Amino acid sequence: METSSLRLGNMLYYNLFSDNEVVYIRGISKNCIWLNDNGEAGPISIEHFDSILLTEEWLLKFGFVDIDKGDNDYITYTDSNHDYYLQIDVRRKDGKYSILDNSFDDLRDFALVDIMYVHQLQNLYFALTGKELILQNK
Numbered sequence: 597m598e599t600s601s602l603r604l605g606n607m608l609y610y611n612l613f614s615d616n617e618v619v620y621i622r623g624i625s626k627n628c629i630w631l632n633d634n635g636e637a638g639p640i641s642i643e644h645f646d647s648i649l650l651t652e653e654w655l656l657k658f659g660f661v662d663i664d665k666g667d668n669d670y671i672t673y674t675d676s677n678h679d680y681y682l683q684i685d686v687r688r689k690d691g692k693y694s695i696l697d698n699s700f701d702d703l704r705d706f707a708l709v710d711i712m713y714v715h716q717l718q719n720l721y722f723a724l725t726g727k728e729l730i731l732q733n734k
Contacts, residue, residue: 597645599626602624603624604623606718607619607715608646648714649714694709694711
């Protein structure tokens with residue numbers, strides 16, 4: 597993972613003292629991350645962080661809901677709790693998460709980008725909507 601692929605507010609696993617503690621990035625430099633705004637928890641080498649693998653559990657935590665269209669190729673999730681309709685399809689055959697463009701019709705879906713990690717979803721959502729993707733209180 598490169599710091600150039602990260603934004604402030606991205607979620608990562610911090611593995612210095614414990615396994616898989618979820619943290620939010622509060623500052624970024626070339627090879628280091630800060631975990632709070634006042635600089636007390638940083639700089640910490642990027643080597644102590646791991647990307648969070650995107651899973652159905654994370655999609656549900658962000659408020660996406662399963663709206664499976666009933667075909668056998670994809671499980672479809674949408675961000676129905678927000679103003680922007682973002683569709684994420686999970687390919688059943690290989691488990692890849694893809695952002696699809698189905699603006700023409702359901703017969704001509706094509707993958708715009710495959711995403712593997714939570715921070716990639718956060719970044720893409722912000723780029724498309726100008727809003728942060730936040731965890732839902734359920």
